[in-house]
Amino acid sequence: QVQLVESGGGLVQAGGSLRLSCAASGSRFSINSMAWFRQAPGKQRELVAAITSAGSTSYADSVKGRFIISRDNAKNMMYLQMNSLKPEDTAVYYCNVNFRYDSWGQGTQVTVSS
Numbered sequence: 001q002v003q004l005v006e007s008g009g010g011l012v013q014a015g016g017s018l019r020l021s022c023a024a025s026g027s028r029f030s031i032n033s034m035a036w037f038r039q040a041p042g043k044q045r046e047l048v049a050a051i052t053s054a055g056s057t058s059y060a061d062s063v064k065g066r067f068i069i070s071r072d073n074a075k076n077m078m079y080l081q082m083n084s085l086k087p088e089d090t091a092v093y094y095c096n097v098n099f100r101y102d103s104w105g106q107g108t109q110v111t112v113s114s
Contacts, residue, residue, distance in 0.1 A: 002024055003105075005023045006021070006108040007021050009092075009109045009110045009111075012085055012110075013085075013114075017081070018110060019080070019081050021077065022079070022105070023076065033097070033098055034051055034071055034095065035051070037093070039094070040092075046060065048060050049067055053071075057069050066085075082110070086112060087113065090110060
């Protein structure tokens with residue numbers, strides 16, 4: 001019931017930065033947790049970062065210190081600031097609401113060249 005639209009991906013060189021955005025709409029329930037996942041070709045979708053409505057954040061070990069997750073509760077928007085990008089960060093990035101794994105957006109492609 002939640003529609004999600006990711007944007008902001010692109011092609012960058014290693015060491016560069018990107019900011020991803022996620023817009024959520026059509027929610028019939030309160031949005032508590034929001035999260036970013038990513039999926040590289042041939043790999044499972046993995047959790048990158050999560051943030052609660054209160055602002056508590058958590059990150060995968062692989063991105064700690066490089067990525068920053070944030071949200072605007074009033075706008076139902078979520079962001080992922082990605083710094084010091086590495087080729088290993090190349091993947092399609094998806095946002096998720098309340099860890100409802102039956103609802104995903106189209107994703108946004110992030111490609112980091114070496």
